[in-house]
Amino acid sequence: xxxxxxxxxxxxxxxxxxxxxxxxxxxxxxxxxxxxxxxxxxxxxxxxxxxxxxxxxxxxxxxxxxxxxxxxxx
Numbered sequence: 001x002x003x004x005x006x007x008x009x010x011x012x013x014x015x016x017x018x019x020x021x022x023x024x025x026x027x028x029x030x031x032x033x034x035x036x037x038x039x040x041x042x043x044x045x046x047x048x049x050x051x052x053x054x055x056x057x058x059x060x061x062x063x064x065x066x067x068x069x070x071x072x073x074x
Contacts, residue, residue, distance in 0.1 A: 011041060012036060012040060014045075017045055020037050020041075020046070021046060021049045
């Protein structure tokens with residue numbers, strides 16, 4: 001039982017925070033994970049990950065649009 005409590009006391013890892021941000025993009029997040037993020041996580045880390053993820057998303061959409069427009073000849 002000590003290891004379970006120790007795991008719950010830890011701050012979320014980079015991978016866990018990234019998964020939380022991606023889940024937030026889709027609007028699906030368990031209450032347990034949300035609670036962990038708000039109680040143990042650093043808001044600045046989530047903001048930075050969110051900005052990076054948003055930038056990547058925008059660049060991918062921009063690239064797909066450019067590719068489609070180049071394919072149809074515009």
